[in-house]
Amino acid sequence: MRKVKLATVWLDGCSGCHMSLLDMDAAIISLAGKVDLVYGPLVDAQEFPDGVDVTLVEGAVSSMEDLHKIQEIRLRTNVLVSLGDCAVTSNVPSMRNPIPVNKLLQRVYVEGADEGKVIPTEGVPPLMKHARPVHEFVKVDVWVPGCPPSAKAILSVVTDLLAGRKPEANPNPKFG
Amino acid sequence: MPQTISIRIDGELVSALQGQTILEAAKQAGKYIPTLCYFEGLSAVGACRLCIVEVAGTDKLLPACTTPVQDGMSVTTTSPKLTQYRRIALELLFVERNHVCAVCVSNGHCELQNLATSLGITNMRHWYNYPNLPVDLSHKRFVLDHNRCILCTRCVRVCAEVEGAHVWEITERGISSRLTSGLNQPWGQVTDCTNCGKCVQVCPTGALAEKGWAVEEMVKQNDNISGLAHRKGGQ
Numbered sequence: 001m002r003k004v005k006l007a008t009v010w011l012d013g014c015s016g017c018h019m020s021l022l023d024m025d026a027a028i029i030s031l032a033g034k035v036d037l038v039y040g041p042l043v044d045a046q047e048f049p050d051g052v053d054v055t056l057v058e059g060a061v062s063s064m065e066d067l068h069k070i071q072e073i074r075l076r077t078n079v080l081v082s083l084g085d086c087a088v089t090s091n092v093p094s095m096r097n098p099i100p101v102n103k104l105l106q107r108v109y110v111e112g113a114d115e116g117k118v119i120p121t122e123g124v125p126p127l128m129k130h131a132r133p134v135h136e137f138v139k140v141d142v143w144v145p146g147c148p149p150s151a152k153a154i155l156s157v158v159t160d161l162l163a164g165r166k167p168e169a170n171p172n173p174k175f176g
Numbered sequence: 177m178p179q180t181i182s183i184r185i186d187g188e189l190v191s192a193l194q195g196q197t198i199l200e201a202a203k204q205a206g207k208y209i210p211t212l213c214y215f216e217g218l219s220a221v222g223a224c225r226l227c228i229v230e231v232a233g234t235d236k237l238l239p240a241c242t243t244p245v246q247d248g249m250s251v252t253t254t255s256p257k258l259t260q261y262r263r264i265a266l267e268l269l270f271v272e273r274n275h276v277c278a279v280c281v282s283n284g285h286c287e288l289q290n291l292a293t294s295l296g297i298t299n300m301r302h303w304y305n306y307p308n309l310p311v312d313l314s315h316k317r318f319v320l321d322h323n324r325c326i327l328c329t330r331c332v333r334v335c336a337e338v339e340g341a342h343v344w345e346i347t348e349r350g351i352s353s354r355l356t357s358g359l360n361q362p363w364g365q366v367t368d369c370t371n372c373g374k375c376v377q378v379c380p381t382g383a384l385a386e387k388g389w390a391v392e393e394m395v396k397q398n399d400n401i402s403g404l405a406h407r408k409g410g411q
Contacts, residue, residue, distance in 0.1 A: 082299065085277065085278055088298070088299050089270075089276075089277075089299075089300065089304075090304065091276055091277075091278055092276060092278055092279060094274065094276065094304065094306060095274065095276060095279075097274075097304075098274070098306055098307065098308035098309070099308075130304075130306060132303075132304065133299070133300075133304070135299060136303055136304075143298035143299040144298075145298055145299070147277065147278035173292075173293060173296060173297065173298045174289070174293050175277040175278075175289055175293075176277025176278045176280065176283040176284070176289060
């Protein structure tokens with residue numbers, strides 16, 4: 001049987017959803033036998049490959065890099081999963097949204113800095129006006145809210161997707 | 177003594193008293209209708225539209241908390257259509273302001289969050305509004321966070337109808353509507369406030385909270401407020 005090509009991606013989030021993914025105890029061993037983990041912070045791949053079956057997206061879309069990434073990933077993914085509150089609602093990254101970006105950067109990198117008071121522009125992607133949920137930019141197929149979603153909820157969704165089933169509606173989708 | 181009448185709720189024949197609302201009759205018959213702005217003992221305002229029900233003979237969805245029962249009325253409390261509209265009402269509340277559950281004092285004890293869970297909401301279909309809203313920390317014991325206020329007016333009503341202090345009111349209109357205290361003053365400067373905290377305890381979200389609690393720690397204690405309201409001669 002062909003292994004399912006699974007990718008994970010980390011946009012504007014704290015990596016807590018990836019931690020929760022790794023927190024599923026022994027289940028992760030049997031899961032590992034069924035998937036090829038082809039991209040994400042847990043593996044070395046530099047390029048997002050073509051023909052990915054399932055991609056789990058952690059984090060909000062917050063910078064131009066996030067935007068380009070998620071658009072590219074959508075084109076190369078069959079089932080896109082918004083994993084966790086940042087991807088689903090924008091959550092904590094959205095708390096900067098009421099503040100204009102230039103004021104925000106000024107406050108953090110100039111007023112808040114002890115030395116080198118300069119707003120970085122080289123090697124960092126420009127921030128978008130708002131950090132927003134993934135589904136406001138690309139089509140999302142499955143939502144798994146939670147901060148982070150429990151390992152059990154992630155396992156249940158991934159198991160369904162690996163079996164080619166539409167994930168059963170999570171009976172307790174909890175935000176926060 | 178009010179006249180006893182018969183109505184059907186979800187096909188079941190139940191008796192109700194003339195003058196009761198659909199919600200009161202349903203509660204008495206052990207039927208569940210989701211509510212958010214409603215608080216037993218306070219006047220009902222029908223603001224949140226969570227308690228909408230279908231009534232045979234009209235296409236309009238009617239709020240159960242303000243619609244009086246009529247003899248022979250047939251009410252449906254649960255249907256795909258009602259679930260759809262209840263979800264829309266909740267989703268619009270979520271996108272209107274900045275409800276960041278993960279960092280909220282009421283996370284896990286929030287009526288808005290619990291309703292979203294029970295209605296199976298996994299995402300919001302509308303774009304988030306992200307308004308720039310203040311937090312009023314001027315009161316010595318309590319905090320008002322406009323980001324989490326859903327304008328249910330429970331605080332307005334409990335302060336006016338039970339405590340009798342009339343500290344709270346809604347100012348502005350439409351999307352600009354805001355909860356305000358006193359004569360549009362910071363809460364801490366309102367001399368009419370008796371610091372009783374009833375507004376905090378009836379608030380369904382983390383908009384009104386006690387100071388000093390961290391994320392998930394604010395558990396509202398409002399079991400006795402309906403009783404107090406009834407003794408005051410409320411509804």
